[in-house]
Amino acid sequence: MFQDDVIPQEEPEVSGEAPRESALPKDAAAPEGSAQPQSAAGADSLSGAAAPPENGSPPEDESAFRAALREELDDLIERIRKTNPEYAPPPFSPRALLDLLRRNLANFPPDFQLDILERLRESLNADIFDLDTWKGIWYMLNYTLEYQTDILKRRMTGEYETDEWGLDQEFLDAVRPFLEFLYYKYWRVEVSGLENVPEEGRALLVSNHSGQLPMDGAMIGLAIYNEHPAHRLVRTLYADWFPTLPFVSMTLEKLGQAMANEENGIRLLEADELVAVFPEGYKGVGKLFKERYRLARFGRGGFVRMALKTQAPIIPISVVGAEETYISLYKSTTLAKLTGFPYFPISPTFPWLGVLGLVPLPTKWYIDFGEPIPVDGYSPDAANNLVLVSQLTDQTRNIVQEMIYKRLAQRRSVFFG
Amino acid sequence: MPRKKKPKTVLVTGVSSQWGQWLAAKLSAQPGLRLIGIDTAPPPETIEGLDFVQADIRNPLLAEFLELEAVDTVCHLDFIERYRRSEPVFEHNVIGTMKLLGACAQAGVRKVVFKSSTRVYGASPRNPAFLTEARPIRGARRYGYNRDLVEIESFFNGFQRQHPDMVLTILRFPNIVGPRANTPFTRFLSDPKAPVLLGFDPMMQVIHEEDVVRALLHAVRGDYPGAYNVAAEGILPLLKIMGIAGKIPIPLVHLLPYWAVNLGTPLSRHLPIEPDYLRYRWVADLQRMKEIMEFTPEYTAEEALREFAGERRARRYMPEKSPLAYDEERLRDTIERRRRMRAASKRRAPQGA
Numbered sequence: 117m118f119q120d121d122v123i124p125q126e127e128p129e130v131s132g133e134a135p136r137e138s139a140l141p142k143d144a145a146a147p148e149g150s151a152q153p154q155s156a157a158g159a160d161s162l163s164g165a166a167a168p169p170e171n172g173s174p175p176e177d178e179s180a181f182r183a184a185l186r187e188e189l190d191d192l193i194e195r196i197r198k199t200n201p202e203y204a205p206p207p208f209s210p211r212a213l214l215d216l217l218r219r220n221l222a223n224f225p226p227d228f229q230l231d232i233l234e235r236l237r238e239s240l241n242a243d244i245f246d247l248d249t250w251k252g253i254w255y256m257l258n259y260t261l262e263y264q265t266d267i268l269k270r271r272m273t274g275e276y277e278t279d280e281w282g283l284d285q286e287f288l289d290a291v292r293p294f295l296e297f298l299y300y301k302y303w304r305v306e307v308s309g310l311e312n313v314p315e316e317g318r319a320l321l322v323s324n325h326s327g328q329l330p331m332d333g334a335m336i337g338l339a340i341y342n343e344h345p346a347h348r349l350v351r352t353l354y355a356d357w358f359p360t361l362p363f364v365s366m367t368l369e370k371l372g373q374a375m376a377n378e379e380n381g382i383r384l385l386e387a388d389e390l391v392a393v394f395p396e397g398y399k400g401v402g403k404l405f406k407e408r409y410r411l412a413r414f415g416r417g418g419f420v421r422m423a424l425k426t427q428a429p430i431i432p433i434s435v436v437g438a439e440e441t442y443i444s445l446y447k448s449t450t451l452a453k454l455t456g457f458p459y460f461p462i463s464p465t466f467p468w469l470g471v472l473g474l475v476p477l478p479t480k481w482y483i484d485f486g487e488p489i490p491v492d493g494y495s496p497d498a499a500n501n502l503v504l505v506s507q508l509t510d511q512t513r514n515i516v517q518e519m520i521y522k523r524l525a526q527r528r529s530v531f532f533g
Numbered sequence: 534m535p536r537k538k539k540p541k542t543v544l545v546t547g548v549s550s551q552w553g554q555w556l557a558a559k560l561s562a563q564p565g566l567r568l569i570g571i572d573t574a575p576p577p578e579t580i581e582g583l584d585f586v587q588a589d590i591r592n593p594l595l596a597e598f599l600e601l602e603a604v605d606t607v608c609h610l611d612f613i614e615r616y617r618r619s620e621p622v623f624e625h626n627v628i629g630t631m632k633l634l635g636a637c638a639q640a641g642v643r644k645v646v647f648k649s650s651t652r653v654y655g656a657s658p659r660n661p662a663f664l665t666e667a668r669p670i671r672g673a674r675r676y677g678y679n680r681d682l683v684e685i686e687s688f689f690n691g692f693q694r695q696h697p698d699m700v701l702t703i704l705r706f707p708n709i710v711g712p713r714a715n716t717p718f719t720r721f722l723s724d725p726k727a728p729v730l731l732g733f734d735p736m737m738q739v740i741h742e743e744d745v746v747r748a749l750l751h752a753v754r755g756d757y758p759g760a761y762n763v764a765a766e767g768i769l770p771l772l773k774i775m776g777i778a779g780k781i782p783i784p785l786v787h788l789l790p791y792w793a794v795n796l797g798t799p800l801s802r803h804l805p806i807e808p809d810y811l812r813y814r815w816v817a818d819l820q821r822m823k824e825i826m827e828f829t830p831e832y833t834a835e836e837a838l839r840e841f842a843g844e845r846r847a848r849r850y851m852p853e854k855s856p857l858a859y860d861e862e863r864l865r866d867t868i869e870r871r872r873r874m875r876a877a878s879k880r881r882a883p884q885g886a
Contacts, residue, residue, distance in 0.1 A: 186805075271776070272776055273777065273779075274769075274773040274774065274775070274777040275776075275778050276773065278736070278769070278770055278773070279770075280736075280768045280816075281662060281736075282736050282770060286769070312782075353737070356658045356659050357660075358659070359658035359813060359814070360658050360729055360812075361732075362730070362733055362786075362787055363731025363732035364732075364815075365658075365732070365812075366732055366733055367734075369736065369770075369814070370734070373750075374662050375659070375662065376659070377656070377659070377661050379661035379662075379663070380661050380662050383661075383662070383663065450560070484608045502561055
């Protein structure tokens with residue numbers, strides 16, 4: 117019991133500090149070997165540091181526990197040193213450490229502050245932490261602080277990295293908590309068949325499209341980014357209406373997504389990326405409620421041509437639950453023309469309640485990844501074979517439709533699954 | 534003295550413009566080249582080895598002159614970059630180019646090199662992420678310099694079909710930055726009020742001014758028919774570019790600049806870049822530059838921008854160059870030139886005697 121009291125006192129100091137501004141990933145889901153910014157990776161390990169002792173049950177042998185803790189701290193320091201070799205903390209002194217703690221304490225509510233200090237006092241009496249442990253805490257606190265004061269300055273002076281498509285890892289880490297809230301808490305997404313998504317190499321994900329707002333793309337992306345063992349980033353191809361919208365265009369670009377056309381798709385697949393497409397397009401996403409789960413036409417087969425040209429396997433995906441997030445009763449062509457929207461849904465709440473009408477319903481979602489449809493039996497020239505292309509398009513569409521029906525047959529409630 | 538090989542004659546139009554001067558200075562250092570420069574006004578600084586001819590490219594006698602000098606290559610840099618659409622400038626840029634190309638064909642000029650911009654593809658939401666040279670020319674036509682470039686490029690297309698044996702090289706550059714260059718983008722980044730469109734942060738390419746001159750030189754020396762995108766390594770978001778340049782972006786609701794530009798209000802003075810180009814992606818694919826032209830810019834995008842920003846920061850602390858300083862430089866040039874001429878005439882005189 118005693119150790120349980122002691123351990124959390126450092127936890128809020130370190131990881132509780134971080135997520136506010138830097139929006140650290142909750143579960144250290146950084147893709148292995150990906151080009152994550154150095155400091156983000158460093159801070160990442162900080163939150164990981166606090167987690168293990170917190171979850172662990174109190175060990176019987178105190179000295180063994182101490183050794184384990186020390187080892188963990190050493191390991192962390194080593195990792196921070198590795199990600200940012202130039203970083204050297206100011207020299208350690210107990211007074212400076214207490215100062216540092218005091219400065220940071222102001223960030224917590226008063227009762228919590230008192231709690232922390234009391235625990236700290238207790239832990240000093242108990243002599244559980246030796247000097248090395250304190251040094252470790254000192255090192256990490258300083259690092260977090262430096263990282264945070266640094267991040268704003270770096271954003272202002274343009275010292276951050278993006279890839280050629282615009283992917284900005286720091287931006288991705290900043291918006292992920294919101295998407296994770298939708299994913300885990302709001303729609304409680306359940307995923308199956310992730311093993312069908314390759315750990316490396318190209319693949320074309322083909323999904324049904326629904327839900328008025330294209331949130332299904334974000335959820336598929338998050339499912340693979342968070343739950344897939346390789347934590348891969350999905351490049352979703354989006355419709356050409358989105359780049360004309362302020363903030364939307366910026367967000368999509370900074371998340372590394374690309375405009376839907378064959379040139380972009382082929383280029384991404386040739387770079388061995390995971391590409392997701394929604395061949396139904398606007399016809400799918402803007403479906404009326406009464407047409408839900410009936411797949412619209414699968415475009416002109418552009419996705420099949422992309423897959424054939426790059427020899428990328430097609431992975432069918434069905435998303436169930438997104439259709440019921442909005443109840444679109446009617447599509448107004450007049451309003452669509454006036455606003456420049458590709459479609460203008462009229463629902464029981466939208467546009468009557470304004471922005472409030474945009475709040476989606478908390479349905480239960482299922483995302484199922486089907487078995488890959490191999491295309492390596494065909495030559496890349498087969499992309500010019502119209503018969504084959506339309507055949508494969510229909511085949512993919514039928515598979516997705518079957519997957520949807522199968523899931524719907526199992527589902528008992530729209531909201532509870 | 535018997536000459537083994539007749540030197541190739543290169544004619545640079547717009548030799549008094551910034552690009553003309555810099556390219557001429559590089560070309561004059563090349564062995565086996567004869568350099569002629571043509572412009573309506575003499576270059577502000579004398580260029581060693583340049584045979585300057587004061588003439589307008591629209592002059593009907595130009596063909597005769599090209600034939601007399603047996604010009605092999607024309608590097609066409611006579612282009613007025615003005616954002617306001619104006620008829621005299623259009624006449625100079627577009628009609629001038631048409632007449633020049635006509636004269637080149639008549640005089641049997643073998644090769645024409647033209648400096649264009651990747652702006653000719655246009656910035657549009659439908660653009661693929663990487664624009665290849667095969668992309669049709671659909672540039673915006675709101676600003677004068679964009680419209681004129683699009684017109685010229687379409688004319689080049691038709692002209693190539695009529696004269697398939699001529700080598701026409703078009704180099705398309707993105708935003709040009711550099712310590713000395715005066716381009717729409719350097720004006721944009723130098724303006725204390727640098728407007729951006731709220732909620733848009735397109736990826737952009739840049740190139741250093743020296744790499745522009747090096748690319749032109751590369752195209753004059755070798756034969757590379759067709760169009761080539763030439764840009765520095767690295768594609769950066771606009772806000773990052775402004776961060777590097779030390780500019781605080783002023784976000785405007787995106788409709789505002791469009792109205793301002795369409796109405797010709799003073800805001801357009803602070804907007805040397807057309808709003809479309811601050812809104813959508815217009816990134817060019819560099820495969821042809823790397824593989825066919827085998828040209829590698831020396832500066833990466835970030836290096837070019839950091840040098841530009843450093844120069845701008847330093848310039849704030851420098852005293853303004855006084856007219857007297859210019860005067861002194863000019864007189865020094867004159868003295869040197871006259872000295873050389875005297876020396877040359879003295880050398881000739883004893884031979885004649």
